[in-house]
Amino acid sequence: MHPRLAADRDGLPLLLETVRQHAVGLLKEIPEREVVPSAPLPDPDPLPAQGAGLQAAVDDFAARWEPALSASAGPRYLGFVTGGATPAALAGDWLTATWDQNAMSSLDGAGQHLERETIGWLRTLFGLSEEHHGTFVSGATMSNTVGLAVAREWLGEQRGISPAEHGAGALGSVRVLSGAAHSSVPKGLSMLGLGRKSLVRVPTLPGREAVDLAELEHALAEGESDGRCVVVANAGTVNTVDFDDLRAIAALRERYSFWLHVDAAFGAFAALSPEHAHLVDGLDLADSICVDLHKWLNVPYDSAVQFTRRPDLQTRVFQNAAAYLGPLGDTPDMAHLTPENSRRLRALAAWFTLRAYGRDGHREITERCVDCARALGDAVENAPGLRLLAPVRLNVVCFTLAENPTTERLAALAGQLAAEAFLTPTVLDGVPALRAAFSNWRTTEADARRVAAALHTALRALPTL
Ligand SMILES: *Cc1c(COP(=O)(O)O)cnc(C)c1O
Numbered sequence: 001m002h003p004r005l006a007a008d009r010d011g012l013p014l015l016l017e018t019v020r021q022h023a024v025g026l027l028k029e030i031p032e033r034e035v036v037p038s039a040p041l042p043d044p045d046p047l048p049a050q051g052a053g054l055q056a057a058v059d060d061f062a063a064r065w066e067p068a069l070s071a072s073a074g075p076r077y078l079g080f081v082t083g084g085a086t087p088a089a090l091a092g093d094w095l096t097a098t099w100d101q102n103a104m105s106s107l108d109g110a111g112q113h114l115e116r117e118t119i120g121w122l123r124t125l126f127g128l129s130e131e132h133h134g135t136f137v138s139g140a141t142m143s144n145t146v147g148l149a150v151a152r153e154w155l156g157e158q159r160g161i162s163p164a165e166h167g168a169g170a171l172g173s174v175r176v177l178s179g180a181a182h183s184s185v186p187k188g189l190s191m192l193g194l195g196r197k198s199l200v201r202v203p204t205l206p207g208r209e210a211v212d213l214a215e216l217e218h219a220l221a222e223g224e225s226d227g228r229c230v231v232v233a234n235a236g237t238v239n240t241v242d243f244d245d246l247r248a249i250a251a252l253r254e255r256y257s258f259w260l261h262v263d264a265a266f267g268a269f270a271a272l273s274p275e276h277a278h279l280v281d282g283l284d285l286a287d288s289i290c291v292d293l294h295k296w297l298n299v300p301y302d303s304a305v306q307f308t309r310r311p312d313l314q315t316r317v318f319q320n321a322a323a324y325l326g327p328l329g330d331t332p333d334m335a336h337l338t339p340e341n342s343r344r345l346r347a348l349a350a351w352f353t354l355r356a357y358g359r360d361g362h363r364e365i366t367e368r369c370v371d372c373a374r375a376l377g378d379a380v381e382n383a384p385g386l387r388l389l390a391p392v393r394l395n396v397v398c399f400t401l402a403e404n405p406t407t408e409r410l411a412a413l414a415g416q417l418a419a420e421a422f423l424t425p426t427v428l429d430g431v432p433a434l435r436a437a438f439s440n441w442r443t444t445e446a447d448a449r450r451v452a453a454a455l456h457t458a459l460r461a462l463p464t465l
Pocket residue numbers: 081138139140141142144182184236237238263264265266292304
């Protein structure tokens with residue numbers, strides 16, 4: 001064995017203790033760390049020929065790279081939709097690497113069964129019935145893509161062909177109807193050979209991001225003759241967290257034939273709050289559902305779940321026939337259900353946080369995030385220089401400058417905030433804007449007030465033109 005490796009093996013207990021202390025130090029300071037780092041990026045080093053052991057790697061990482069990493073695990077990183085990692089999720093992630101299980105096959109221990117238990121918990125959390133089968137994937141983009149892959153196979157089944165066997169070309173052109181689809185949907189359509197152009201943007205309700213049902217019905221009626229339709233319903237759009245009427249869309253299947261996929265990447269968490277659960281009413285009626293876990297469940301990257309009522313079609317797409325893997329059977333191994341073959345025991349972090357805090361703990365996180373968004377939303381509404389662009393429906397505040405809201409001025413405003421908070425730019429109905437998304441378990445209303453105060457200061461410092 002290489003002497004450095006042998007030394008690290010022998011010194012592992014102490015080395016891990018050092019790493020633990022390092023992590024504890026980071027987590028202690030993370031609420032006060034610069035949210036967007038001002039430190040310059042280090043230049044890349046050449047590959048170390050010798051290596052200097054784990055302790056030296058920790059020291060080098062701390063010196064060169066850590067100063068330039070963002071405080072995305074902290075309470076005021078409000079860009080995108082970025083959860084942190086609850087204490088239990090972090091521990092689950094450490095143990096995932098410690099165990100280093102390959103959760104793809106029943107030949108390899110109980111990992112898959114732990115995943116299935118976790119899927120059952122998630123189903124209950126989001127109010128889904130046992131008709132929905134689930135698997136873990138790396139994120140909502142993959143979850144949407146898997147849902148659309150199953151949809152593609154279902155469209156084939158309607159015409160007696162299998163796109164998985166004969167290629168997407170055998171299907172002919174497909175229409176994917178959606179009001180305000182997330183950018184990951186055209187990306188998935190590109191990967192699946194259905195093409196980005198298959199996405200048809202259906203008009204939304206006036207001043208809203210929720211699909212106009214009459215327009216959707218019109219688009220479905222137009223496609224009736226060839227019938228190759230998928231509807232992607234949105235349960236929580238990223239800009240204004242608007243929700244399509246899922247129950248009403250599902251009811252359209254009585255008159256039109258289509259696959260209903262719901263992108264509920266973070267909106268599914270509305271189900272945890274009695275005040276907001278109506279927003280996802282009808283979610284269980286979907287044929288496939290995407291939910292991100294590295295956002296509002298607060299597990300580390302990379303984790304999402306996809307649910308479907310047709311695991312048989314999913315197996316047709318993803319089956320990985322090899323002599324060394326188990327047969328398909330009634331309960332196919334994960335290797336036959338997901339884009340990956342070998343993969344980590346991704347469910348463990350979710351299992352830990354659900355085991356540790358349960359439904360009520362995660363409900364508290366969800367409701368607190370909503371309270372924070374409301375607090376910041378109120379502050380924006382009362383600030384003369386700012387204008388709220390949409391009501392705060394859940395956990396996102398979308399706003400712009402009351403006067404002259406150019407991309408440059410908004411970027412300058414966001415730049416002024418950078419040490420205190422990170423917000424992402426967007427454009428809503430042609431208006432450049434900023435959005436603050438609350439989804440981190442650490443965030444409190446005191447943080448929301450700090451962001452509001454920083455916004456006031458930044459506004460005063462903003463050049464008028
Ligand atoms: C974040 C998000 C996605 C993509 O998620 P990734 O985890 O980044 O792949 C898809 N849809 C919605 C609504 C999202 O918020």
